[in-house]
Amino acid sequence: MTLLRRLFLFVLLTLTTQVGGVIYLLHAFLFVRFGKQGKPKKLKRRISFVVWYLLICLLVVPLFARLGGRRALPVWGMGIRPQNVITVLSNRHYVSTAMYHLVTDVAKTYGSSKTEGSTRKLCYLDANFPFIEGFPLLPHLSHDDGNKLDLAFHYYNTNNIHRNTNQSPGLFGYGVYVPPEQTEFDQVSQCISSNKYYDITKYVGLRKDGGKLQFDERNTQRIVELFVDTDVTKIFIEPHLKQRLGVTSSKIRFHGCHSVRHDDHIHIQID
Ligand SMILES: [Zn+2]
Incomplete structure (x- = not known):
């Protein structure tokens, strides 16, 4: 079920924001790898995804897009x-x-x-x-x-x-x-x-x-x-x-x- 939910979110974010799906997978991998276990994990995970998403989309994506000829x-x-x-x-x-x-x-x-x-x-x-x-x-x-x-x-x-x-x-x-x-x-x-x-x-x-x-x-x-x-x-x-x-x-x-x-x-x- 978790895998299906992740796949759905990946496709949805990719179709609506293009890079959101990749950011989601990267974040999920790193959070599981380095995140601490515990009760507030779900909320922490969501907040940290939003922060990641905003930082990457506002600061990193514009730089790389320019290399590919888009501004x-x-x-x-x-x-x-x-x-x-x-x-x-x-x-x-x-x-x-x-x-x-x-x-x-x-x-x-x-x-x-x-x-x-x-x-x-x-x-x-x-x-x-x-x-x-x-x-x-x-x-x-x-x-x-x-x-x-x-x-x-x-x-x-x-x-x-x-x-x-x-x-x-x-x-x-x-x-x-x-x-x-x-x-x-x-x-x-x-x-x-x-x-x-x-x-x-x-x-x-x-x-x-x-x-x-x-x-x-x-x-x-x-x-x-x-x-x-x-x-x-x-x-x-x-x-x-x-x-x-x-x-x-x-x-x-x-x-x-x-x-x-x-x-x-x-x-x-x-x-
Ligand atoms: Zn048009």
Whole structure:
């Protein structure tokens, strides 16, 4: 039973954090080898695993990832932040060196104009894992080479529309949609009729803002336009948002009904 439980935890940690499974096995081996027996062993073991995990992920993994050509996106950098700290704690914020420079350059430009309240920040969601070409960052099968990144839309607070907020309405950054209006082309419904999983992200669309945050067309358009002017080769958003934002570049494409809906985030990639 212990072996099965360990195997399950190893697979789960590997799929969700990539290096967590290896850290878990290493820790289990060393704890059994050198740990002292006694009643509080279980609690001690869990605490020491968490400490190990955090130390290795925050201090060691970024160094080794760089040797393999991937860099961790900044957590407190100018004009950039993760939408959710879990993205960072689970090593889901790594990109190739080319993508790193591209994104941080856009973030500096985006964050350079001060608005009331605070500096605007580019808010990133899932990127890639730190190691191994072809190792997908589930559930995004294409995020496997360092050259893919998801970004949050910008929102404004309806309680004070003049004051900048860098918050997003969803707890996890996905699943809170900006659906088509009646006059807009409804690609979403068409895709749902052929792929019932097209809106599967609705199950993680937990709102944390109490309905206060609204889609900010002007700043989201600015984000898309800034990336159009870079070496990014493809930008995926739903067709009705491309229409609403008035962005026309051929880089902005429809991702296809086999994917999931993209009216809750922007996907960018370089080939
Ligand atoms: Zn993506």
